[in-house]
Amino acid sequence: MNHWIAAPIILPALVAPFIVLAARYHIGIQRVLSVAGVLGLIAVAFGLALQAFDGTITLYQMSDWSAPFGIVLVADRLSTMMVLLTAVLALFVLLYAIGSGWDNRGWHFHALYQFQLMGIMGAFLTGDLFNLFVFFEVLLIASYGLMIHAGGNARLKAGVQYVLFNLIGSTLFLFALGSIYAETGTLNMADLANRVAQIGPEATVGIRVAAVLLLLVFAIKAAVVPLHFWLPSSYAEAPAPVAALFAIMTKVGAYAIIRVYTMIFPPDLAATAGLHGYWLMPAALVSLAIGMTGVLAAKRLDRLVAFSVIGSMGMVMVSIALFTPAGIAAALYYIVHSTLAGAALFLIADLVRTGRGSLTLTPQPVLAGNALTAAMFFVGAIAMAGLPPLSGFLGKLLVLNASYDSPQMVWIWAVVLGSSLISIVGFSRAGSILFWKAHSVTPEEDAEALARPHALSYVAVGGLVTLLIAHTVFAGPVHSYTTTMAAQLFAPQPYISTVVDTPGKLSIPKTGDH
Amino acid sequence: MEFLVASAIGILTAGGIYLTLRLRTFPVILGVSLLTYAVNVFLFASGRLTVGAPPILQDGVSTYTDPLPQALVLTAIVISFGMTAVVVMIGLGAFLGSDDDHVDDQPQTDEDRSEGAS
Secondary structure (H helix, E strand, O other): OOHHHHHHHHHHHHHHHHHHHHOOOOHHHHHHHHHHHHHHHHHHHHHHHHHHOOOOOEEEEHHHOOOOOOOEEEEOHHHHHHHHHHHHHHHHHHHHHHHHOHHHOOOOHHHHHHHHHHHHHHHHHEOEHHHHHHHHHHHHHHHHHHHOOOOOHHHHHHHHHHHHHHHHHHHHHHHHHHHHHHHHOOOEHHHHHHHHHHOOHHHOHHHHHHHHHHHHHHHHHOOOOOOOOHHHHHHHHOOHHHHHHHHHHHHHHHHHHHHHHHHOOOOOOHHHOOHHHHHHHHHHHHHHHHHHHHHHHOOEHHHHHHHHHHHHHHHHHHHHHHOOHHHHHHHHHHHHHHHHHHHHHHHHHHHHHHHHOOOEOOOOOOOOOHHHHHHHHHHHHHHHHOOOOOHHHHHHHHHHHHOOOOOOHHHHHHHHHHHHHHHHHHHHHHHHHHHHHHHHOOOOOOOOOOOOOOHHHHHHHHHHHHHHHHHHHOHHHHHHHHHHHHHHHHOOHHHHHHHHHOOOOOOOOOOOOO | OHHHHHHHHHHHHHHHHHHHOOOEHHHHHHHHHHHHHHHHHHHHHOOOOOOOOOOOOOOOOOOOOOOHHHHHHHHHHHHHHHHHHHHHHHHHHHHHHHOOOEOOOOOOOHHHHHHHOO
16 A cells, blocks of 8 residues: 555644644744755655656555545545645645744744645645545644734634634534435445446435535635635734635635536536536626726725635636536646646745735835836736736636537636726726825835845745746646546546455455465 | 433523623633633534443443544533633733723723734
8 A cells, every 4th residue: 555645644743743742943944844845745745746747646544454444545646746735835835834933923833834735735635525624624724823823912813713614514514414325325436436327316315415515615615705704814814924825725615516526416417417517606796897997996906905815716617517528627637737827826925025014005115125026916816817928818818718519608607707897997996006106105204114025035936926827838738737637536436446346455355365 | 311411402502502692801811711611512412312321442331422422522521621720810801901891892092902913
């Protein structure tokens, strides 16, 4: 058995307590350990992605118990890509946290950061629904600590909302799991796929309720309107590097929707047919519209970025709600783009705060480090608003192309194109107020000059921007890979048989095995 | 017995939802606790209700109760207990810091907001 699949979970789980216990009072050692841990994660994630590249599905049985009874980790194309994306994002965000000094403004930033990574990696790799719940809780409890890192009243208040909202979400998740277990007697995803397909058409009441509850839970995580209310305050008040890392957390919800609703409740399953088209699609379109309108209406830069994250999640969900291979392939391309662009924009907002002292969108004297920050904002805004030449534009084209044959094509095209226009106006308004109108304001005589952001901060943001550009330049290969990924998702039989048929300890050997 | 368990879950959930909608930290936390109790009983009942049956194999016993929901409930209890402790601490911090225990955003002026952020 290949033990490397467990490494993305085990590694941060070991680094985090080591940081707390051994390097508690030494920020330097903490930084070195944390960066080393993330570099190790990237190496492991890269290896796993390479292994899954040709479509191999690798299975890891915890303690060698076979599938429906033991907990399994599964690495296929989708999960390894998400793991790699998380690890790479984590490195740049961590560099920013170190460069800007955010990690030293409160206690245990690095330990919580590693626990957060452990939860995210686990959520992407697990093949068991209850285990998914546990990893959600791991990533949430670490995120509660990170969210209120460095304290402050506004942050604590936003933290209370965030924690309560997620507590209610977790309760809903447990209700969904309870109903699924009561109906099918299993919580292993592959086993569930088999058993749900066997439920007779007259006995689907319970499982339909469970499918909708589960969709609601994942929609809370993915911040789909009307379940998005937790996001703007908590992301805007969270420390910038934390908000940037949270850019991947909404994608955990999108990932879970893709995984569960292609494998357990596939689009052609009679019991849950129509769930995506009738419910998810309108909600996704409204999220897109509300998110991008929020960009135009925001009075502060951090809120603006938070709303743009809601809008881009709306775009991802529009593409997912099509539930065609082309739609999922476009969604996966857009997920990578939206994670990188959202994280970069949160960090850029913090660059602005460092050089300016406030984030309100009113003309104020020129900020320290104006030229470089403005250039970065320009690139980030182009990417997020989806203007050519960056990947946001290509992603949007893919979504439009995938929805061309859909019966809701008119709605999708109208909302996608209309919201793009609104977000372009919103971003250019923000950019011109922040960077151009500043030249017409004369600073007060006695105003203290604020320091320029640290060079390492620029390196981190520059790294994310470079990744965005690479995501654009290599759009062809990336999109053909996400297409094969979608093909693998829509043919889940190899996944299911790998999980269910691999023998573990105490299983009766089948004829033909040793 | 099914009726008793089902109505208990229903009443706990209804009470939990009512308190959650009160918009003050203390009732909301109580409401969330009630909701987690409801979900614990619900999870427990998802393995069917069996009285006095052992969960693991024994000689001479033909009826068993499902052991898995008990393990799930144990996990859920631990997690919800920890989470409630966290939210009490954060809620207390927010209340002591701003002398206000509203869960929702109060209308604020721009000056407040730019001071509050660091």
